[in-house]
Amino acid sequence: MSTPKPFRYPLRWRAMDFLEGAADRLWPSKLSRFTGWLFIAPALILVASLAAGLVEIADNSFRKLDVETFRMSDDYSLDNYRTAFASDVYLNVALRSLGGALLTTVLTLLLAFPYAYVMVRTRSAAARKALLICLFLPFFIGQVVRAYGWLIILGNDGIVNHAISVLGIEPQRFLFNFPAVVFGLVQYMLPFAVLMLAPALTAIPEETETAAKSLGANWPRAMWHVVLPMAKPGLIGAGLVVLTLALTDFAMPAMLGGGSQDFIANAIYDQFFRTSDAGLGAALTLLLVMAGTFLVGVVLSLFGAGTLAIGRRT
Amino acid sequence: MTFNVRNVTRRQLLAGTGAAMLMGTASRGAFAEEPEKPAEIIVRAWGGSWVDALKAGVSDPFTKLTGIAVRHDLTEDNEIKPKIWAAVDQGRVPPIHVNWDTTTNATKSALRGVTEDLSDIPNLKNAMETAKPVGLEGYPIVNTYGYVYVLAYRPEAFPNGAPKSWKELLDPRLKGRLAFYNDGIGLHFPAQVAGGGKLEDIPGNMQPAWDFIKQLKEQKPLLGEDPDFTTWFQKGEIDAACTISTNAREAKKNGVNLAWTVPEEGCKYDTDGLWIPKGLPANELYWAKQYINLALSVEAQQVWLDGLGLPGVIPGVKPPADLVNDPSYPTKPEDFKHLIRIPSKVQVEHESEWFATFKSIMQG
């Protein structure tokens, strides 16, 4: 009979014991209530770098530009905010941005939901992969080149106009207007929305839909009464992302808008870079941040803080 | 200033071909001391044919002469401004050595006090009076050439020949087929005349300009920047634009049939220049000034400006063959009769309100 091998304490266990001991010393159990804060602290600190910039921007927003020296005034005043609110231009820009962002969000969600649903529910792995690839590849050619591609397709001399001229229709101006900007934003945001919706839809077991159907619901009713409510957190999350990104977008209105469809970010660009009025630019930035954060706050309080906890059991 | 005594052979080389172009070497006598050379200097330039022309005319000769490499920063003039201003404010070394900028933009930096004084550059002695910025003390910037915001057009769209007046753009058949700069630059002043006003009223009463521009708005023009004009002409999206002649010439070189003209109300004339931001180490400042000095030599101006098709500030530069007697290449006083020149200081002071008014008309 061979002697049993002596038991050797595995290295991994030793390492684990060390780590556990360290954790106990650094973060004793009585602090475990605050473990959540510990985990979220790095993110809070990282975003603080933006918040610090925001403070400086806020400070600048109260100073006026002196056109003799192109420096900010030493004293504080509300003049920049008065300019922002008094002028029609900024009101138009604000309404356009808000309307555009809301429209983009609705349209993107309408397109993203079926896409995510099909991707998640289809039986064919090949189809799923193909859909994923279609989603990812446009990322790699960047916003600007994509917009240029659309100019070629939708431009006056472009593919679509060539096609419809064969049918005898006059060339249409598809670009350089508000619909073109919204279209550009939707196709840019679509991959983001799908990627945020897909996990939420995966979490909905297919059996619930089958059950609904076996109880007599046709597919639109099953969607409306069963799937959509369960997917709500995912929809809210995707919606918030698309809303904030569309509201603050700079590239699409600039490239597809033909110069006449400025969004707030374009107006801010003009102030910081063209007229070098950092004060007015700062005021507009701050107003935009407040508007965006307010919208986020409204959505979160309406739909609950559980939006991030997609599918969390309470 | 750190001085390295160079060896004899280099001194002899410098005293030869390069002496006339480099500062102080010949006149300093026996010891041609120069500060230490940096490995490279960074010059901001507009990309495409602009930087190509600069390379051929100034940067490559500079490298050949001094051995210092020239790196070109293609950041837009507008976008590098806050970066330079922040660097100077925070006491850092600025991101570039030489800024090739519009005179108006450069004036803003000069007013802010972030530019080095360039009065001691030798080749300024040979320059025309257009090289001196109007309304500023000394030489915070050096103008290097002028350009005209012409009315560029596709001849097929104008069968009766070149448009004689800006008012011809109000023809309904041109609806949606016009293009202007985003902020209306180049258009404000001719619009003042076309709207029935007088140039002397700029900036006091610009209402005629805005009235004319309101009429233009009915034509639903496209608004953009230089590359957009080239793209739009190339893709047949527009028939006429108010743009710098260089862009029209560029599109023409790429096969688009374009022409340009100065209508009876006139066209805006402005200048571009070079300046050096504050905060550079002393030796790099010296070599940056050498760069500008070279840019003001006849040979450099000839090659550089041939590429751009624009008139320079050094006497003796000849226009390229296709631009002799062209209205966009003014050389004699008569050529300037129809060109509108407004002092940079006025432009700088009122630009933001003009841009804002133009945008509010166009975006409303």
Add this chain to the structure above:
Amino acid sequence: MMSGSQRFWFWAVVWVSVITLSAPTLVVLGASFTAGNIIAFPPEGLSLRWYEKIVLARELQQAFLRSLIVSVICTVISVPVGTLAGIAMARFTFRFGNAIQMYLLLPFTIPLIGSGIGLMMLFGQLGALGSLWPVGLACAVINLPFIIWSVASSAALLDPDLEHAAANCGAGRVQTFLYVTLPAVMPGVITGSLLMFILAMNEFLVSLLLTDARTVTLPVQIYNSIRSIITPDLAAVSVVFIVIAGAAIALLDRLVGLEIFLKSK
């Protein structure tokens, strides 16, 4: 199983999306082979001259390398920070939950230009401009919500009972975290990190303000060239990007399986 009518309508919408997503890609692909001087589709003649041009362009290659470095730095920073935050958001309830979520959404509610200028002033004061790590850090900050959300949606589905069970079996907190929590959120972490990497590779607005001619990254270089004239070498660069991306995706599929983006557990 989807019913026939549902399948029809959904796939119709999907095809519309697929076409709009892919059309510019195909156009750019085709235009890159043009023998002419402008980006056009169909291309005027076929030639590889634009590819030749970019292969010879050393600045483009250096810019590309810098972009890679920036993307790696961004991913390395954002993955731990985002993973911890995502787990925290999903597993713990906070006193000021809503306020924290609004704060963590600042990277999206502040326009990129505002973020860029703010970060430029901050890093300028710290004297950090001129290196690549601030650019990587900036990319991590402005896209942070993506990875937080990605991890949170994975973490939310983690049954807390699993962690209790582990504790019951004698696992300490660190062990539970490493052997139960982390593997469960892995799909979210992988999705998030790929997203962060891609977004950092394409970021140009904030990088514009944080880089100079010596540290310029590829998207900024492209953006700057576009301001003057748009030539087909741009299309060629995009195609190279796509090819590399395709290779990376294929590799990812081989290693982990692309399905991971759809999973939450």
